[in-house]
Amino acid sequence: MRASEVRRRYLDFFEKRGHQVVPSASLVSSDPSILFTIAGMVPFIPYIVGTERAPWPRAVSVQKCIRTNDIENVGRTTRHGTFFQMAGNFSFGDYFKEGAIELSWELMTTPQEQGGYGLDPDRMWITIWEQDEESRKVLIDKIGLPAERIVTLPREEIFWDTGQPGPAGPCGEWHYDRGPEYGPEEVGGAHREWPSEEASDRYLEIWNLVFDQYLRGAGSGKDYPLLGELDFKSIDTGMGLERVAYLLQGKDNMYEIDEVFPVIEKAQELSGRRYGADEEDDVRFRVIADHVRSALMLCSDGVRPGNEGRGYVLRRLIRRAVRSMRLLGHDRPSMPELLPVCQAVMADSYPELRTEFARISETIYTEEEAFRRTLATGTSIFDQVTGAVKEEGGRTLAGEDAFRLHDTYGFPIDLTLEMASEVGLTVDEEGFRTAMQEQRERARADAASKKSGHTDTALYNRLLTQRGGNVPFLGYTESTVAT
Numbered sequence: 001m002r003a004s005e006v007r008r009r010y011l012d013f014f015e016k017r018g019h020q021v022v023p024s025a026s027l028v029s030s031d032p033s034i035l036f037t038i039a040g041m042v043p044f045i046p047y048i049v050g051t052e053r054a055p056w057p058r059a060v061s062v063q064k065c066i067r068t069n070d071i072e073n074v075g076r077t078t079r080h081g082t083f084f085q086m087a088g089n090f091s092f093g094d095y096f097k098e099g100a101i102e103l104s105w106e107l108m109t110t111p112q113e114q115g116g117y118g119l120d121p122d123r124m125w126i127t128i129w130e131q132d133e134e135s136r137k138v139l140i141d142k143i144g145l146p147a148e149r150i151v152t153l154p155r156e157e158i159f160w161d162t163g164q165p166g167p168a169g170p171c172g173e174w175h176y177d178r179g180p181e182y183g184p185e186e187v188g189g190a191h192r193e194w195p196s197e198e199a200s201d202r203y204l205e206i207w208n209l210v211f212d213q214y215l216r217g218a219g220s221g222k223d224y225p226l227l228g229e230l231d232f233k234s235i236d237t238g239m240g241l242e243r244v245a246y247l248l249q250g251k252d253n254m255y256e257i258d259e260v261f262p263v264i265e266k267a268q269e270l271s272g273r274r275y276g277a278d279e280e281d282d283v284r285f286r287v288i289a290d291h292v293r294s295a296l297m298l299c300s301d302g303v304r305p306g307n308e309g310r311g312y313v314l315r316r317l318i319r320r321a322v323r324s325m326r327l328l329g330h331d332r333p334s335m336p337e338l339l340p341v342c343q344a345v346m347a348d349s350y351p352e353l354r355t356e357f358a359r360i361s362e363t364i365y366t367e368e369e370a371f372r373r374t375l376a377t378g379t380s381i382f383d384q385v386t387g388a389v390k391e392e393g394g395r396t397l398a399g400e401d402a403f404r405l406h407d408t409y410g411f412p413i414d415l416t417l418e419m420a421s422e423v424g425l426t427v428d429e430e431g432f433r434t435a436m437q438e439q440r441e442r443a444r445a446d447a448a449s450k451k452s453g454h455t456d457t458a459l460y461n462r463l464l465t466q467r468g469g470n471v472p473f474l475g476y477t478e479s480t481v482a483t
């Protein structure tokens with residue numbers, strides 16, 4: 001089943017059951033404190049926290065999402081993209097737990113000929129909060145799920161809240177057991193965490209249901225009192241479209257689905273290397289396909305490469321894709337080959353990619369050219385300094401050298417960190433920061449001195465708010481290091 005069909009079925013299913021179809025919001029939120037839209041519920045936050053009245057009691061959407069915190073997972077797990085699509089159904093004061101659980105079960109297990117996804121009910125596992133008796137009852141009595149396949153977790157693992165007094169509630173997460181080839185066997189019952197790290201590509205989390213049930217008081221982390229039940233309860237769910245698509249397409253991971261794999265095929269053709277022959281190369285292929293798609297979608301929503309915030313995320317995605325192509329042995333411009341392939345597979349779901357493509361592609365091709373020039377000068381300096389360190393038997397690149405690469409050759413520190421780790425070295429980051437600080441002080445002391453003009457933003461923005469376990473967070477703060 002094509003990803004666009006997974007999407008269509010989701011929207012149809014819920015529309016037929018009284019949900020208003022709401023188009024995806026932009027990846028760029030109107031709220032400047034939120035870097036990107038990271039979950040389907042983001043556009044509905046005012047209805048969930050109760051600052052606005054929802055125009056409809058039920059809604060459904062397939063929301064474009066970007067999660068930069070998953071960037072290191074891309075290509076290494078089977079299930080994390082920096083860009084992905086979250087399908088979600090929402091109830092604002094309408095149906096609650098029983099309705100939400102029954103609807104998701106029905107869509108997942110209804111045979112494909114009858115409009116569902118036809119997933120095997122016997123492979124379904126669900127995690128719930130240890131005190132959520134109501135969900136347990138629905139799962140056992142109404143759904144008929146065997147108790148062994150229900151896993152209970154403590155509040156720290158499975159509770160959603162906004163980080164402040166207000167609505168909060170437990171989640172129910174649907175997992176699909178892909179079988180023993182994909183990880184160790186896990187058991188049901190009470191756990192501190194589930195599934196284990198090694199088993200989480202086997203018990204694939206496909207759908208997260210949030211039951212906004214309680215009013216919470218003040219407190220840090222998950223340590224706050226529950227003050228009682230909310231009068232106005234909401235349901236907020238998120239199903240990973242690519243995850244369901246890869247299960248239904250019989251693929252090993254989300255980078256091999258119809259919306260992503262054609263870019264890998266093109267990258268094979270350009271590089272002459274084969275996907276599936278070498279694990280490190282495979283990670284690069286997947287990173288390329290993921291990042292090209294994210295860059296395309298970000299540009300389409302108006303982000304431009306830059307040195308700060310959103311622009312820097314886009315710049316970093318393009319640079320990582322270009323570098324991965326180089327590491328696959330392809331040292332010519334690659335975006336003009338890869339981007340049109342990605343556009344062609346995404347445009348069915350996002351027709352604006354056709355009308356906007358001239359603008360998007362020019363931005364991305366120009367950025368690749370600029371980065372190729374930076375790489376051409378910086379890489380030989382990098383090779384010299386790292387070569388010297390290794391010759392002396394050292395393991396660490398000096399902070400001053402990292403700083404020089406940054407200041408003179410425009411190498412951002414994260415690029416230096418990445419390239420250093422590829423040659424088996426660490427970087428004295430403390431020394432790098434000291435050198436940065438010294439330079440900043442020099443600049444300040446000499447007010448007349450010409451500014452160097454480099455501004456660098458740390459990509460790893462801290463998240464402001466988080467919900468149940470690994471569940472969506474609402475935003476980032478940015479830390480900016482300016483020279």
Ligand code: ATP
Pocket residue numbers: 067070079080081082083084085086205206207208238239240241242243469470471472473
């Ligand atoms: P995981 O534990 O696998 O990282 P999560 O708990 O962080 O997932 P949620 O925040 O609950 O994910 O998001 C709802 C759903 O969106 C998930 O159940 C999953 O199907 C999907 N999803 C989350 N993150 C990604 C991602 N980076 N790429 C693709 N799909 C994702």
Ligand code: MG
Pocket residue numbers: 205469470471
């Ligand atoms: Mg999770």
Ligand code: MG
Pocket residue numbers: 470471
């Ligand atoms: Mg996660």
Ligand code: MG
Pocket residue numbers: 173205208469470471472
């Ligand atoms: Mg989750």
